[in-house]
Amino acid sequence: MSIPVLKFDAVIVGAGGAGLRSAIQLSEAGLKTAVLSKVFPTRSHTVAAQGGVAASLGNSEEDHWHWHMYDTVKGSDWLGDQDAIEFMCRKANEVVVELEHYGMPFDRTDNGKIYQRPFGGHMSNFGEKPVRRSCAAADRTGHAMLHAMYQRNVKANTQFFVEWMALDLIRDSEGAVVGVTAMEMETGQVVIFHTRATIFATGGAGRIYYSSTNAFINTGDGLGMAARAGIPLEDMEFWQFHPTGVAGAGVLITEGVRGEGGILRNSSKERFMERYAPNAKDLASRDVVSRAMATEIKEGRGCGAGKDYVLLDITHLDPATIMKRLPGIREISIQFAGVDPIKEPIPVVPTCHYQMGGIPTNYSGRVVIPQGGDLAVPVPGFYAGGECACASVHGANRLGTNSLLDLLVFGKSAGDSAVEDLKGGSAHRDLPADAAEKSLSRINALDNRKGGANVHETRLAMQRTMQDHAGVFRFGDMLKQGVSKILEVEKAARQMEIKDKSQVWNTARVEALEMENLIEVAKATMISAEARKESRGSHVRDDAADTPEFPNGRNDKEWLKHTLFFPQEGNKITYKPVNMKPLSVETIALKTRSY
């Protein structure tokens, strides 16, 4: 079967913040650039980002990129690469001002400068006191950012392919990336995008968990494609969780609810936080609260038929206070938990929020893999930025407002690197003869299989397994079982069946293809988490506890290193050292992370 080939200088997969930012660099450099997106760009999940973007502009008080760098290294629990972190923090002012020039409606001070507010973990003078570093556009920062950058791309003649799904990465015999296969949803037609540069900006994969704040679109498509093409995934054991998402839905219940007097209770209505944090109780830090909730659930004191959630009780608060001080919380509870929190407690669980790991890149946005003795060799023609990439700036945990900064800085640097590599007008490398083979056979298998696994049930089995075995607080025995279970789910995911066989607008097929990506991420997460026998940042194990030798359970002697997971090589794991050497300043030395 002959497959249409579309030739571009560059293709960008994903039209959220990182993809749009990359596209601006490429199109404005005069390169013929295609952007593929499953949805219209301004409906990407970046739209959900509210907190703002961090930059040490110093508009409200003294600030410095070096202080921001210190906070980010500390936040990462020293797993972040210090060259990439310095690069990001130094670039922050530039990318924020550029965004301002694109028309982003930032909140402003009386004298017209960008208004900045404090945000958790951002401090002045190397951790001394909170600093105003976050730049926001009301509570719609992500939304405003997408609109500003989309318009800039329209001006620059970027070609958008909306409601297209990228399927597989195409690599030639030397391993260079020469494009992607993609499917137009409206027609079901598979097309080859033959390119000189391929940039992944596909976002995170938070939908691997049963409870996730991520929109349904976050199915880790870039990670699945990379994994299938033999690219390792880095640090996939690190996921940021939020303590209180509505059970079964994932929608966030803000921490303000506990601030206003909300109490967490288990199945016997006990205020269990009194046992875990006698002083702070329900107002203990996110980590402590999440761990306590997970322990209650693991030890059988969860609520409901599955004993798989706890209750957040505000029934003792004055209804007027709830309505006035916690706007939207009552509506969210009624809509998604089916309870009116004035009368009944809200079912909540620790909920997955952000993926720190991803496709390994360096700070220039080039995808790097181990080759020979070198642990970070660029893959020709392949770049990545934003949540799907691991530069690594977030290390073992991410600071709020650094995610929007990541997608701006590394979206831009991936674009710049591609522009640089394409200078001189080198020809397109030849497509391999079987360029579309892998994608076509996956689609054919879905179209023709009978008696296979149900997509929805397989996804649910994966999400339950991840939630129960690799959640916010991890137990050695549960992780071991989790590995066997997720490998079982993988078998089912390789044998899925869809009832709808139509070519045109076959959303069942798209969902099955997304599931094939999700399972790659789930497997990488479970196996990497089982293997890392320490606690660090968001990866907290019951069997790696806080001791004088290993404060917070962190073991720098053995585990100050990045995980690389190779699904195509028998689920092999290797490690590479953390880059402790910044670009221009001294190393931020190891210290116990405490706030």
Add this chain to the structure above:
Amino acid sequence: MLREDYERLRWRCIRRGLLEVDLALTRFLDQGFAGLDDEEQQAFAELADMEDHDLWHLISGQAECDDPRLAPIVAMLRKS
């Protein structure tokens, strides 16, 4: 609604930017949509075309809908 039009609409409901909107629209498609007449289905499609934050404000009651064609559908989304 033709299958093709329905599937396109479905995709635009089940892949949103905000999880809240994903959940609300998916549930409505599964439970309430089939019971609508052609005009109401059209009105629902118009709502689904809105920006995520604006639509969520309508569904969660943080904003009111003043279009008489759309308001009954918004009311159903709130209840569903």
